[in-house]
Amino acid sequence: MAGNRMGEQTRERIITAAAEEFIEKGFERAKMEEIAARAGVTKVMLYYHFNSKQNIFNEIVKNVVEEIKTEFRMSIEPADRDDPAFFPSHLNLMLAYYQKRQKVLRLILSEYILRRQENESLTVFNDVFSLILNLAGKKPEDSQEEFLVRVFFFNALPMLMYSCMADSFCQDFNISPEVARQVFIDNFMRTFRAHTSV
Numbered sequence: 141m142a143g144n145r146m147g148e149q150t151r152e153r154i155i156t157a158a159a160e161e162f163i164e165k166g167f168e169r170a171k172m173e174e175i176a177a178r179a180g181v182t183k184v185m186l187y188y189h190f191n192s193k194q195n196i197f198n199e200i201v202k203n204v205v206e207e208i209k210t211e212f213r214m215s216i217e218p219a220d221r222d223d224p225a226f227f228p229s230h231l232n233l234m235l236a237y238y239q240k241r242q243k244v245l246r247l248i249l250s251e252y253i254l255r256r257q258e259n260e261s262l263t264v265f266n267d268v269f270s271l272i273l274n275l276a277g278k279k280p281e282d283s284q285e286e287f288l289v290r291v292f293f294f295n296a297l298p299m300l301m302y303s304c305m306a307d308s309f310c311q312d313f314n315i316s317p318e319v320a321r322q323v324f325i326d327n328f329m330r331t332f333r334a335h336t337s338v
Contacts, residue, residue, distance in 0.1 A: 153179045158196040163243045167251045211237045231325050238303035246304045
């Protein structure tokens with residue numbers, strides 16, 4: 141039992157160290173020996189837990205997906221969906237979460253989504269899409285395929301892009317972050333609400 145806990149803690153240290161290394165240097169330039177050193181483990185121990193950088197990176201993505209699902213549930217499940225303040229409040233909570241995780245989300249956006257390798261699949265996000273489908277709902281006349289396209293291209297990607305780029309955008313174009321956020325939320329709500337039961 142104690143060994144399992146120590147093994148899990150070692151895996152977590154490796155994942156944390158790898159995320160820091162990937163964020164600083166990018167996936168391609170990061171080295172396994174540097175990840176091991178940062179995690180305080182030997183290369184043998186690193187390879188015992190993960191046999192490649194790609195496996196570590198995939199684990200980082202899976203962990204972020206699990207965190208997003210947890211945040212989404214915490215934001216949406218206890219809420220009164222008939223309350224007009226519910227949806228903007230939910231969006232603000234999710235944007236605050238995404239901005240807290242901005243560095244790792246930028247990493248995922250640039251390395252996993254924009255520079256996808258053949259062996260990487262976007263199906264890792266299926267659980268998030270299913271959760272949105274179940275909690276946000278879809279119109280009965282919509283096919284699941286249509287709903288998934290909307291969720292990915294008009295929900296997930298805009299939220300991700302806004303969270304990753306809003307700071308730079310506001311600075312470069314001299315726009316108040318508060319104004320940009322409100323404009324984003326207003327437009328996001330109009331687009332998303334038009335196609336769901338939320």
